[in-house]
Amino acid sequence: MIIYHSGEDDLATIARIKTILARVRLIFPGSLAPSREIGILTKEGLEKYSIDRYWYAFRLAEGFLTWKLLFGEDILPGIKRVGSVESMRESIILELNLYWGLLVDSFRIDEKVPGFIRNYQCLKGICEICRIYLLVCKGTMTINRMETLEKMDRVDYPQWKETKEDLLCCIRNNFFKLDLFTENIFQFAQPMISKVLDTIEGLPVCAEGTKNVSFNTSLSLRDFLPEKLLSDIQEQIGSFSKQWFREIRGVYLVPQVEFSYNHSELDDYYNRLKFSQMIKTSGRSLGNLDDAEFFPVYLVIHARQGLPDALINDLLLLIDKLRTSVEIYPYLSTGSIAFPLIKNYKQDIKLIKTLLNDPVFFYFSSKKSFRISVEEDGGQERCQEMRISPLVFNDAQKYMEFLDFQLKDTSLVRTCIPGFYKVFLTALRSKIFLETFAQGEPRIYITPMEIFEWAYLEYPQHQEWLKRFYGQLMLNWEGHYSDSPLFFSKALDLLKGQKDQKPAVDPNAKISVIIITADRKKEIVECLDSLLLQSRIPDEVVIIDNGVKEFVDDVVADYIKNLNIRHFHKENKGIPTARNAGLEHATGDILVFIDDDCVAHRDWLEKLVEPFFEDSSIGIVGGYLSGIGRTNKIVERYYDFTLLTKFGLEN
Amino acid sequence: MLIQIFRNSYEQGILKKERDGSSILASFMGGANVAFRREAIAQAGIYDPRCRTMEDADICIRIGKLDWELYRNPKAVVRHKNPTTLKSLIKQWKGYMTYMPYLYRKHNTKAIEIFAFDANAGKVRCIFFKPFAFPVLIVLNTTLKINLSFLFFLIFAIIKWWAAAYIILGYGMYCLVSYLFKLGRHFYVNMRRLRYFEGRQRSEVLWTLAQFLTISCIENWAIIYYSFLGGLRQRMLFLYGDPSH
DSSP, X not given: OOOOOSSOOOHHHHHHHHHHHHHHHHHXXXXXXXXXXXXXXXXXXXXXXXXXXXXXXXXXXXXXXXXHHHHOOOSOSSOOOOSOHXXXXXXXXXXXXXXXXXXHHHHHHOOSSOXXXXXXXXXXXXXXXXXXXXXXXXXXXXXXXXXXXXXXXXXXXXXXXXXXXXXXXXXXXXXXXXXXXXXXXXXXXXXXXXXXXXXXXXXXXXXTOOOOOOOOOOXXXXXXXXXXXXXXXXXXXXXXXXXXXXXXXXXXXXXXXXXXXXXXXXXXXXXXOTTOOOOBOOHHHHHTSOTTSOOOOOOXXXXXXXXXXXXXXXXXXXXXXXXXXXXXXXXXXXXXXXXXXXSSHHHHHXXXXXXXXXXHHHHHHOOSEEEEEXXXXXXXXXXXXXXXXXXXXXXXXXXXXXXXXXXXXXXXXXXXXXXXXXXXXXXXXXXXXXXXXXXXXXXXXXXXXXXXXXXXXXXXXXXXXXXXXXXXXXXXXXXXXXXXXXXXXXXXXXHHTOTTOOOOOOTTOOEEEEEEESXXXXXXXXXXXXXXXXXXXXXXXXXXXXXXXXXXXXXXXXXXXXXXXXXXXXXXXXXXXXXXXXXXHOOOSEEEEEETTEEEOTTHHHHHHHHHHHOTTEEEEEEEEEESSOOSXXXXXXXXXXXXXXXXXXX | OHHXXXXXXXXXXXXXXXXXXXXXXXXXXXXXXXXXXXXXXHHHOSOOTTOSSSHHHHHHHHHHHTTOEEEEEEEEEEEEOOOOSHHHHXXXXXXXXXXXXXXXXXXXXXXXXXXXXXXXXXXXXXXEEEEOSSOEEEEEOHHHHHHHHHHXXXXXXXXXXXXXXHHHHHHHHHHHHHHHHHHHHHHHHHHHHTTOOTXXXXXXXXXXXXXXXXXXXXXHHHHHHHHXXXXXXHHHHHHHOOTTO
């Protein structure tokens, strides 16, 4: 592995780095096994690009960070933290240079990956590094994005120029905001967690040794979302078919969530895991619930390491009791859906299966397959691949049935706080679905990209917010590798304003007519005659002579006075090659093709080029082909009949 | 009937592009009467020399993907000579079908796709889609159903599965009768529109109808045969390389 580090070039650093790698690998094997491929679904199939090293770098960074935050220790054994800010800063800079080196290294090898994906990766990488800076330094250092960009200038990375332009564009347009990105973890979750923790701390100590102390706390999404948007979404959802989204709507309207905490069981482990919650449910509090009542549970578990056994047991209990399922975002920050190291894999696989067997979850995540690797005691890695069949709905009825079934039978919609995005997306998705359904043509695949476009146009008042929201979503899109880079490139186009910059054609523009001919001396005479009689005479006629037996030189000589003819001989290598030759030799702004055996009407050319002058977005104009005369031949009649009527279509 | 699908839109105005759909449903302009804007060509690239016959469809799909609009102006008329013999017609079908697989491979996903006429939507659309190792395209129309059912009847009769044979024969007859009714109606309406009936006897009209039916049968089998050959050819070129390039 090539490791880039700025300036310092000593063996000691490299040795340190090696020890870090070894240790991190030992401690976080799960963190090094995420999905390592980017897939783009094109018409020709799924193109896959390996991004091994890139992910490796990120997982390493993740590992460093986790180690630091969990245990407050330095991973580097050589450097001992004295406690002063400066020494800490030094160690941090060293480590960040390491991430940076890994990142740059991953860019260097990824030459096969298309440009926009690379840019997307780069954006993600820079965000990630900024985030790490922020998190690790906890505000002791100021971050300068431009500085990080300048750092990249010194690296020899061939595609850097275009990438930099894109990134600058993003920064200028606030396409991703550093604040928002870092808030990703804390913005929504932190108030809730702190609220819970505060309540726990504020509990009266029971002197008599009573173990169970239960308390209620009410939390709702309303506390965390902008009011306007919330009301808008509620309207949006309310206007839908109520039957469909009864439960989903409930997510927003639920006033109370009841948690019961067992105070005495908060052991040291959980205390150290500052940003995790433990939720313990007791049978008594659950028994009070009305089953018919809709009861959502918000769970935010930031479990960087493997989930502790106790927590898993609790979750399973919760799932059993509530008949709900829980979404876990192990790597919320980097947007991968890799599952963390699993200790007790039997139980965990059961948990994961409950997650994965839920078609709604699949529908949202729309991933083709998950790969879960589990390390057994013997050290062998056991990979389990779970395939998901893509859900295809042929008609609206089935879709409705599907949704209805899901909502009725599970009777709960699982969500967590970032899951709000999903609900929002579903709402918009269904809106688009309903619209297209009203037109009699339901769309089955609605990509997040389209939803974004739709929402962007539909909500002008929220455009800024949506931009950031989707910027964030794009960076954190769970498993949507097929969508997100594409989305990124498209969003970039949108931001750059490249889309509608096509100037209309000038009415006095040069028109060249291209004729391909091969051994058709008689027919081309008629064709050239008809060109002479046009209401608008072409500025240039390019004839590509593909003839084998005879050439049309003498015919051309007759017309050269009246038409600006340019005549070229070419070896017969098929029609498209000849047409390409015509395109090469033509000099006009509008390129018109006509075949040598055709006869044009008097106003043909005028009518054909007319649309170009009116609409700037038109790229091609086609005309109408009609048969010469009417004959008694049955084949000709059949040809005309099938051509002119929809005979072939409607049987 | 792929050719008919290709020649679907003759309405004036901006044609609807098939964004996510199949290349066989995409609208295109015939190469004999078409005008390009230079920028569009510059962006999408020139004609694909490997596409010997369907090159116009190919370039239209490519340009359409780049947010350019396709516009049909039926007032720009060009007259050309139709094929006059059955042989030349079959030759034309052969030409289309030989290069269809290439186009299909170029623009479509690897999947089994079945297209059929949807009465509700009023147009041909994909009724079955499943990812597969290689692309398979089937267009189900009534003539194909009739032909296939009679073929299966023959096969079942030869191996003496009489129950299956009669069932499939019954289905074929049902298709045939419904097809004849439809064809008759279309024939009547459109032939009158094209003024073919003027000064013709009733028997002559019926005779024309029968001939049309025969030709459409031949067309179906020619398309199936040549598209199969074309697919094989495409596979060979894919495996062993194109000798002309």
